[in-house]
Amino acid sequence: MSLSRLSVTGVRNLHPVTLSPSPRINILFGANGSGKTSLLEAIHLLGMARSFRSSRAAPVIAHEQVSCTVFGQVETPSGQTRALGIARERSGELQIRIDGQSVRSAAELADALPLQLINPDSFRLLEGAPKLRRQFLDWGVFHVERRFLGAWQRLQQALRQRNSWLRHGTLDGASQAAWNRELVLASDEIDMYRQAYIQALKPAFETTLASLIQLDDLKLSYYRGWDKDRPLGEVLLGSLERDRLLGHTQAGPQRADLRIRIGQHSAADILSRGQQKLVVAALRIAQGHLLNEVKRGRCIYLVDDLPSELDAQHRGALCQLLDELECQVFVTCVDPNLLREGWRKQTPVSMFHVEHGCIEESADSPGVKA
Ligand SMILES: Nc1ncnc2c1ncn2[C@@H]1O[C@H](COP(=O)(O)OP(=O)(O)OP(=O)(O)O)[C@@H](O)[C@H]1O
Ligand SMILES: [Mg+2]
The missing domain is CATH 3.40.50.300 (P-loop containing nucleotide triphosphate hydrolases)
Structure with missing residues (x-):
């Protein structure tokens, strides 16, 4: 465009x-x-x-x-x-x-x-809240995977329902189970799209970063928002009492994050401002390359x-x-x-x-x- x-x-x-x-x-x-x-x-x-x-x-x-x-x-x-x-x-x-x-x-x-924006606030992508990194990730997924938006909307609806009965306890058992099923299905779908995207993003990011700056140990990884070895349904069951106490669902794709680390440390703690700007620019330019690959x-x-x-x-x-x-x-x-x-x-x-x-x-x- x-x-x-x-x-x-x-x-x-x-x-x-x-x-x-x-x-x-x-x-x-x-x-x-x-x-x-x-x-x-x-x-x-x-x-x-x-x-x-x-x-x-x-x-x-x-x-x-x-x-x-x-x-x-x-x-x-x-x-x-x-x-x-x-x-x-x-x-x-x-x-x-x-x-x-x-x-x-x-x-x-x-x-x-x-649109992709790189501005003097861009370092926040590294040191700010996970929400910013989810937005970054989902921008890419949205543009390369047409089914993402529908899955995202279903997730939001199921989450609203679950959080509402966690707080008010006003839903019968069968309806709770149905919303839980919907939540798990939408979550798995979103996770699948995000994983596929990250798999493509990683090499694009590494190549882009290498032509901007030498940072050999920098690694990008994806946290899906719940234990990688357990199905979400099981995790939700296990955390039900705590979710009730807090009044919201703790595990799920709404908690996903991208982790950008150098060795054991968060990149945001180590890199200079200029280096952070280059890392963020490499992330955003890598997204542009992935978008260029699809027809849209x-x-x-x-x-x-x-x-x-x-x-x-x-x-x-x-x-x-x-x-x-x-x-x-x-x-x-x-x-x-x-x-x-x-x-x-x-x-x-x-x-x-x-x-x-x-x-x-x-x-x-x-x-x-x-
Ligand atoms: N709502 C508004 N209505 C009118 N003027 C505004 C409004 N909000 C901000 N401004 C003024 O707009 C001007 C332009 O701001 P802008 O951030 O675009 O400048 P800039 O050229 O990017 O400057 P810099 O080089 O410092 O980044 C500023 O002088 C600001 O005071
Ligand atoms: Mg300005």
Whole structure:
């Protein structure tokens, strides 16, 4: 996928703007506070129905505006053009349109515009709560396995039912057993999809990481959310009393995690900030490679403040990897000179200057080269 046109109105400090981005590399440069991250947020809003800084609508809407809108014309790898639009009101109301039709589920947007974000908060993927790593993992599984979403929805429903009777005890024995069965079936299915995905992700991640940085002992492993040697039904039976006391189900795919370790230690405890950024970038780029392998098209990379924390050599290596992915990329930086080089000759690169909320394509875009 690539955005061939992007219109943004009412997002943070950005003046209403329509851009025709390059299908490959787009560099947004400008002073602190000029609006670079805000443009990435607008694209994120279009693909995920929310900003990456806040899930609330208000912070992303420009002061004194009641709503923000983002439209995108998306070119698919099969040569189709799709029109995506999103409007968020200060009241919280959300409207999503795909090809002129109203759509209720953000999953359809995510399917139409797969996005990967690498930003200065990315280290949280390593040191933050398991939920972030599950989200990362499930992004990949969702995009390569069509049956995942259905299994996920069944799991959520079965979990809600079980947690409700754990708290209130208001379900008869036969219904409890039926919901337990549903919970176990959905859990096993999700675990199967996640395992298959991890098996493909691991080698892609190792190759990507090796071309960014030498970290030989770094290992990625998957915890499915319950004992790997016991069936979930048995685990749930054994933990029933504790689950009742706590009022929720402790074991299951809702507790899965990705473990990123160096020897006996968590990678987050050992690695420097720059190294963490490279590990997270390798994880996200590996996901892009896996997505490129399936027919459903490519994702768009949003890389906020690419040069920060990276020396020239690692900056160059990251640019090269992004370039080789053959995806559309939006990167931001303060100093454009740091990102002028490092792209292949044939790669179209467009540069946009962001100043006080105005965005203009820069005349010295290397994108004009033949
Ligand atoms: N809701 C809002 N309405 C209007 N302006 C806002 C709103 N929220 C934030 N801003 C302003 O938008 C400006 C742009 O912020 P943004 O994060 O996009 O800057 P940036 O170019 O990424 O800067 P940096 O280089 O420091 O990362 C900031 O000056 C901020 O104060
Ligand atoms: Mg910024």
